[in-house]
């Protein structure tokens with residue numbers, strides 16, 4: 001399904017630059033997380049192991065760049081449009097066998113409630129449906145995470161009620177699943193022209 005030689009590495013949206021993490025982003029990523037711990041911890045299990053050192057952040061970004069190359073999980077930083085400030089992160093986990101892409105996301109606490117997460121998830125949909133030839137986009141939500149569930153609801157996803165489910169990384173979790181098929185995406189968003197994908201330049205190095 002996905003041509004690994006032609007992965008999108010960034011997407012520009014009306015207000016955001018969403019791009020693959022670089023090692024030089026470690027300090028900005030650390031600052032965004034360290035200042036948002038109370039906001040992240042209820043929903044992001046990894047946030048309980050934060051704060052971590054700058055070296056660990058660099059190691060994490062290096063690992064995520066390798067996962068990106070393999071084409072299973074694409075981890076992107078979400079930046080202000082001029083690229084100066086880390087606003088959050090989105091990730092796309094691809095299950096090639098089913099043609100499904102699963103999205104994860106978080107925002108730094110002081111940039112919430114401005115529509116950036118919704119815009120970033122729509123950006124992921126352009127990456128998945130236009131850049132990766134995915135058939136179905138999925139978002140798993142804890143039913144108590146009302147702010148998170150509001151994003152797929154706002155974007156027109158179909159909700160499958162909460163149940164104990166296997167997540168894409170194999171854990172059992174009570175979650176609701178929100179889904180959108182590619183046809184539906186094209187129906188709703190097909191005419192939008194200000195979401196621009198950018199692909200890996202030839203000869204770029206990963207780490």
Ligand SMILES: CC(C)(COP(=O)(O)OP(=O)(O)OC[C@H]1O[C@@H](n2cnc3c(N)ncnc32)[C@H](O)[C@@H]1OP(=O)(O)O)[C@@H](O)C(=O)NCCC(=O)NCCS
Pocket residue numbers: 039040043044104105106107108111112113114115116117118119140141142145147148150151
């Ligand atoms: C989940 C999370 C990303 C949602 O953030 P959010 O700020 O609610 O989402 P958005 O950035 O899309 O903002 C939406 C709000 O901005 C408002 N908004 C303001 N300006 C806007 C604009 N120009 N365009 C669109 N929406 C705008 C919307 O009306 C909406 O407000 P409402 O909540 O009062 O209806 C955030 O709460 C978070 O990081 N939580 C911790 C991590 C987490 O739970 N991740 C998800 C795991 S499944």
